[in-house]
Amino acid sequence: MEKRYNPFSLDNRTVLVTGASSGIGRTTAIECSRMGARVIITGRDQARLDSVSQELEGEGHLSLTADLTQEDQLNQLIEQLPVVDGVVLCAGQGTVVPFKMADRKKLDPIFEINYFAPVELLRLLLKKKKLAPAASVVFVSSIGGVDSITIGNSIYGASKAALNSAMRFCALELSPKKIRVNSVCPGMVNTRLIQGGAVSEEQHQADMLKYPLKRYGEPEDIAHGIIYLLSNASSWVTGHSLVIDGGYTI
Numbered sequence: 001m002e003k004r005y006n007p008f009s010l011d012n013r014t015v016l017v018t019g020a021s022s023g024i025g026r027t028t029a030i031e032c033s034r035m036g037a038r039v040i041i042t043g044r045d046q047a048r049l050d051s052v053s054q055e056l057e058g059e060g061h062l063s064l065t066a067d068l069t070q071e072d073q074l075n076q077l078i079e080q081l082p083v084v085d086g087v088v089l090c091a092g093q094g095t096v097v098p099f100k101m102a103d104r105k106k107l108d109p110i111f112e113i114n115y116f117a118p119v120e121l122l123r124l125l126l127k128k129k130k131l132a133p134a135a136s137v138v139f140v141s142s143i144g145g146v147d148s149i150t151i152g153n154s155i156y157g158a159s160k161a162a163l164n165s166a167m168r169f170c171a172l173e174l175s176p177k178k179i180r181v182n183s184v185c186p187g188m189v190n191t192r193l194i195q196g197g198a199v200s201e202e203q204h205q206a207d208m209l210k211y212p213l214k215r216y217g218e219p220e221d222i223a224h225g226i227i228y229l230l231s232n233a234s235s236w237v238t239g240h241s242l243v244i245d246g247g248y249t250i
């Protein structure tokens with residue numbers, strides 16, 4: 001059967017997704033496979049990765065465990081990778097800490113995974129020539145990294161703001177190679193990251209009403225923005241932070 005026109009297709013692309021064992025990364029990996037990509041999923045938890053592998057459509061996918069904050073595991077991951085056409089740097093962690101308590105003990109681990117790990121991973125991909133010409137890189141940042149300033153989020157927001165800044169420098173430096181670098185900045189999304197914390201379900205329900213579209217995001221809402229940035233549909237887009245937040249930051 002003849003293929004239908006689809007500028008968002010990821011046919012014949014190999015896409016690496018970090019944080020693919022849960023939440024936004026998990027759904028992004030599955031949706032990328034449904035759009036035709038061969039997907040390489042990575043996370044720390046082998047069992048969770050195995051369950052994602054079972055949901056990937058198509059053939060030739062790869063699952064690799066690694067803690068991205070551990071230099072030896074990061075290097076090993078890079079060695080095992082083929083050349084990739086797309087990279088989604090989604091692994092990250094949240095924290096809510098009043099600024100007075102935001103000392104280096106709390107700050108460093110969040111910066112390790114939210115900022116240093118994705119930036120170093122991208123640097124190593126380039127150094128080891130694992131990025132295909134005209135590859136697309138997508139950092140998963142947050143509205144906390146652009147203009148949503150909320151109480152208790154100074155560490156998390158600063159780590160994501162740093163990521164957005166690095167993204168723009170990389171976009172400029174890699175443009176001669178036609179490699180595009182962008183970020184997505186989600187508002188609150190229903191994943192493990194926002195569940196089970198200090199915030200009750202009633203508080204979440206009240207918070208949702210502050211969103212013009214009156215709901216939190218679902219992982220698919222973010223995955224589809226990422227697919228746009230990975231695909232040829234965005235071939236003239238680089239250095240951009242795509243806010244996906246149900247109108248929260250209007």
Ligand SMILES: NC(=O)c1ccc[n+]([C@@H]2O[C@H](COP(=O)([O-])OP(=O)(O)OC[C@H]3O[C@@H](n4cnc5c(N)ncnc54)[C@H](OP(=O)(O)O)[C@@H]3O)[C@@H](O)[C@H]2O)c1
Nearest residue numbers: 019021022023024043044045067068091092188189191193
């Ligand atoms: N949910 C939201 O409201 C929201 C809003 C804005 C931005 N974001 C961002 O979206 C990204 C994904 O978050 P999520 O909501 O999908 O959270 P999640 O369900 O908790 O998923 C986090 C993912 O990151 C991985 N990860 C964490 N630490 C890691 C490490 N040291 N090494 C390797 N992998 C590690 C986890 O792997 P394991 O399962 O193996 O631990 C998991 O796959 C994060 O960068 C987050 O900051 C989320």
